[in-house]
Amino acid sequence: MKSFACLLVLSALTVSALAQENFKCPDDFGFYPHHISCDKYWKCDNNAAELKTCGNGLAFDASDPKFLTENCDYIHNVDCGDRSQLEPAISAPHCERLYGIFADDAKCDVFWNCWNGEASRYQCSPGLAYDREARVCMWADQVPECKSDEVAGGFTCPADVNNVGNSFSRHAHPEDCRKYYICLEGQAREYGCPIGTVFKIGDSDGSGNCEDPEDVPGCEDYYKDVDLKMLKKQGY
Structure with missing residues (x-):
């Protein structure tokens, strides 16, 4: 029974893969989202389709209704909808993925802007801390991750x-x-x-x-x- 279920899953994956390999360009030129991956997209040039992948931590922005814009943006800036799959994370010092904005592990008022694995350090103004959800600096007492002894220096x-x-x-x-x-x-x-x-x-x-x-x-x-x-x- 288990082997039969596995065969069904493999069959479904194969059909899905073949469907994507046989992607037909709707127009001679354009950039089109992958149907399940948020960080993949199709580039059509002269009616020929090429599968492209955004940098690790970026996602394809498919908001252009004319499909003429090739734009990979931070994942948190992109509405992926049903395109839920992403490439496995590739980490670097201070970076959960090669691209993105990430909180510091030790100090709640510090965050890192990562671009191709290179991390730039930023510090919130005195009294503020980096909020992981809103991705902005807020009052330290309003940031759950900020330890009590870090709020106003204790x-x-x-x-x-x-x-x-x-x-x-x-x-x-x-x-x-x-x-x-x-x-x-x-x-x-x-x-x-x-x-x-x-x-x-x-x-x-x-x-x-x-x-x-x-x-x-x-x-x-x-x-x-x-x-x-x-x-x-x-x-x-």
Whole structure:
């Protein structure tokens, strides 16, 4: 009985393979999706069909109704529909596949953009973490994968802040002049002052603003050995 079932499966696979091998070009020129594979497609040139495969981690975008666009995009950007099959994953350092955007295994505010197996490191702004589902940087406390000790660096909002109230307050980072914490209804979030400035504690508890380092005692040399123009270009 088992052997008969296997023969049926093999027969179905053979018929499916033959159907694809006998693909007929609907027009002389165009790019057409494979019927079951999201990362494969047919290139028709002079009415001759050639089976093509996108890079590992990319999928064929079949959204062009005229079938004149040859476009392989990140899998998460493509609506595969019933084309559910993909080539086996080929991994590289920091890359689950050769192409794609992937979260870091250790730090929740770091993610990697992989292109042909080459990984480029990106870091979310202070207080944010990379959300694997939305594929954007969000508040760290809203990202399930982010460990509690990584949210606002483990900083806990004071139970009571004089002259400011419990709903909103600012607090200096204990080690980094540029960083500070905002407490909003008891929830701590880490922020960073704009490049070229540092956080200056205000006159009342829980207050403060970003100011020129020269005006903040102890932070005068914060940017002493830093190329500010280069940092701004890198988006810090």
